[in-house]
Amino acid sequence: MTSAGRFAPSPSGELHVGNLRTAILAWLFARSTRRQFLMRVEDLDRARAGAEAEQLRDLAAIGVTWDGAVVRQTEREPLYAAAISRLATAGLTYECFCTRREIQEAPSAPHAPQGAYPGTCRNLDPAELEFKRTIRPAAIRLRAGVADWTVEDILHGTYTGVVDDFVLRRNDGVTAYNLAVVVDDAAQGIDQVVRGDDLLPSTPRQAYLASLLHIPVPEYAHVPLVVNSDGARLAKRDGAVTLADLAAAGLDADRVRDTILESLGLPAGPLQRALAHFHPSALPREPWVWPGVPDAGA
Numbered sequence: 001m002t003s004a005g006r007f008a009p010s011p012s013g014e015l016h017v018g019n020l021r022t023a024i025l026a027w028l029f030a031r032s033t034r035r036q037f038l039m040r041v042e043d044l045d046r047a048r049a050g051a052e053a054e055q056l057r058d059l060a061a062i063g064v065t066w067d068g069a070v071v072r073q074t075e076r077e078p079l080y081a082a083a084i085s086r087l088a089t090a091g092l093t094y095e096c097f098c099t100r101r102e103i104q105e106a107p108s109a110p111h112a113p114q115g116a117y118p119g120t121c122r123n124l125d126p127a128e129l130e131f132k133r134t135i136r137p138a139a140i141r142l143r144a145g146v147a148d149w150t151v152e153d154i155l156h157g158t159y160t161g162v163v164d165d166f167v168l169r170r171n172d173g174v175t176a177y178n179l180a181v182v183v184d185d186a187a188q189g190i191d192q193v194v195r196g197d198d199l200l201p202s203t204p205r206q207a208y209l210a211s212l213l214h215i216p217v218p219e220y221a222h223v224p225l226v227v228n229s230d231g232a233r234l235a236k237r238d239g240a241v242t243l244a245d246l247a248a249a250g251l252d253a254d255r256v257r258d259t260i261l262e263s264l265g266l267p268a269g270p271l272q273r274a275l276a277h278f279h280p281s282a283l284p285r286e287p288w289v290w291p292g293v294p295d296a297g298a
Helices: 017-032 051-061 077-089 100-105 126-133 177-187 197-212 243-248 253-263 271-275
Strands: 004-007 036-041 093-096 139-142 148-153 157-162 167-169 192-196 219-223
Touching: 004 017, 004 192, 017 036, 017 051, 017 192, 017 219, 017 253, 017 271, 036 051, 077 093, 077 139, 077 167, 077 177, 093 126, 148 197, 148 219, 157 197, 167 177, 177 197, 192 197, 197 219, 243 253, 253 271
Parallel strands: 004 036, 192 219
Antiparallel strands: 093 139, 139 167, 148 157
């Protein structure tokens, strides 16, 4: 089985500096541990025409290389269906008819975060189940047997997070992220997951699901995000933050790459040069405040 890391963007638009920084970090983690580096397009939802090609072009422009063909989630539905079938056979799923608003307004356990599923449809009797099926399509939820789960993270150490009866398949038939990412990583032999630390809270759910599917849990490293001057997560509304916009402002891809590497305490230049100086213990642990467009002639 392949030992690999990966980058898995959603093709909803152009990548911004924060996405590119995470991609570089994922590449450095994988290459520094002699893993393959794979590219997966998570296009189950929010795909925009042409975005995949733009993203892959921009990643190549800053020197991020990957092994093998690009994998797309929309081509992998049979794998997700098989995993849900296994869970259902084991009695670990149930139908849920709740709307998002109903979940938000329902009381939840004191320790649970806002929006954690309160179990409304967990124990419907046959008559209730039949009636609700006439009202709206059902989502499929996991029947969790724990309230929390603990994972180990290279940068964050031991982390324990809430596990609720999360969605495996939405009521429109689309496989949910938490199920798809677990199945994809296992199928691709990915044993190292490097991604933004905004995804750390969802990681215990994924690790728990992997245990139910008898899938090895990967090594995790959740890296700091890039934020704007107000401390909010960087977004395209923050101005020139994509390669195309930065190029229009006078910064080519090499300059953007070098700025990102400098923010990590690594030398400018090709990624292979930075790789020789990379070590996780030396990485900044705080979010990087995007400085905006510097003087292109500096």
